[in-house]
Amino acid sequence: SQTIHQWPATLVQPVGSPLSLECTVEGTSNPNLYWYRQAAGRGLQLLFYSVGIGQISSEVPQNLSASRPQDRQFILSSKKLLLSDSGFYLCAWSVPTGNQPQHFGDGTRLSIL
Amino acid sequence: GESVGLHLPTLSVQEGDNSIINCAYSNSASDYFIWYKQESGKGPQFIIDIRSNMDKRQGQRVTVLLNKTVKHLSLQIAATQPGDSAVYFCAENRGGSYIPTFGRGTSLIVHP
Numbered sequence: 001s002q003t004i005h006q007w008p009a010t011l012v013q014p015v016g017s018p019l020s021l022e023c024t025v026e027g028t029s030n031p032n033l034y035w036y037r038q039a040a041g042r043g044l045q046l047l048f049y050s051v052g053i054g055q056i057s058s059e060v061p062q063n064l065s066a067s068r069p070q071d072r073q074f075i076l077s078s079k080k081l082l083l084s085d086s087g088f089y090l091c092a093w094s095v096p097t098g099n100q101p102q103h104f105g106d107g108t109r110l111s112i113l
Numbered sequence: 114g115e116s117v118g119l120h121l122p123t124l125s126v127q128e129g130d131n132s133i134i135n136c137a138y139s140n141s142a143s144d145y146f147i148w149y150k151q152e153s154g155k156g157p158q159f160i161i162d163i164r165s166n167m168d169k170r171q172g173q174r175v176t177v178l179l180n181k182t183v184k185h186l187s188l189q190i191a192a193t194q195p196g197d198s199a200v201y202f203c204a205e206n207r208g209g210s211y212i213p214t215f216g217r218g219t220s221l222i223v224h225p
Binding site: 006032041042043044049051059090092094097098099101102103104105106107109 | 144157158162208209216217218
């Protein structure tokens with residue numbers, strides 16, 4: 001069966017520090033991969049998605065970037081974190097065809113001090 | 114019922130009652146719909162989906178109804194349990210898109 005792993009579960013970082021969040025998927029090949037951010041009590045904001053290695057689409061101008069160095073690995077990064085980057089970051093995968101459900105990891109709670 | 118504003122709409126029910134969570138979708142071209150359940154501190158979990166060629170689909174204790182005429186989607190949970198307490202999101206896809214559009218979510222609170 002397919003599984004998705006995100007780490008770390010929680011992270012506290014100072015303003016101006018770099019960020020690297022990692023997500024890996026097991027049990028499937030060539031998945032579509034997604035990064036979302038969720039503010040407290042709010043819906044899901046799509047940040048990036050990828051349909052293949054090295055292919056990244058950005059949905060919203062951000063202080064963030066994403067990379068997909070391997071088929072089942074998706075990384076969210078920042079060179080310098082801002083206070084506004086605080087939030088709950090979720091990685092998800094779906095099979096590589098349209099009209100399929102997404103499957104989410106358990107998220108990373110990021111707090112910027 | 115639902116409320117307008119920055120806070121999530123909230124539905125409070127008693128354990129054992131049936132719950133109905135509603136969602137109005139925006140695009141008449143949407144042809145695939147999904148319901149997710151998100152427990153506190155966790156990622157959304159897929160519950161059930163329905164395609165536009167259907168009006169109703171049933172799972173274990175859950176039923177999704179689709180009314181394309183008024184662009185309305187609902188999730189019915191039978192014999193609601195405290196473990197059903199969570200935020201429920203609907204999502205719509207159109208034309209085989211990889212990117213769903215999520216609703217704002219409804220908080221379901223089940224009182225024992």
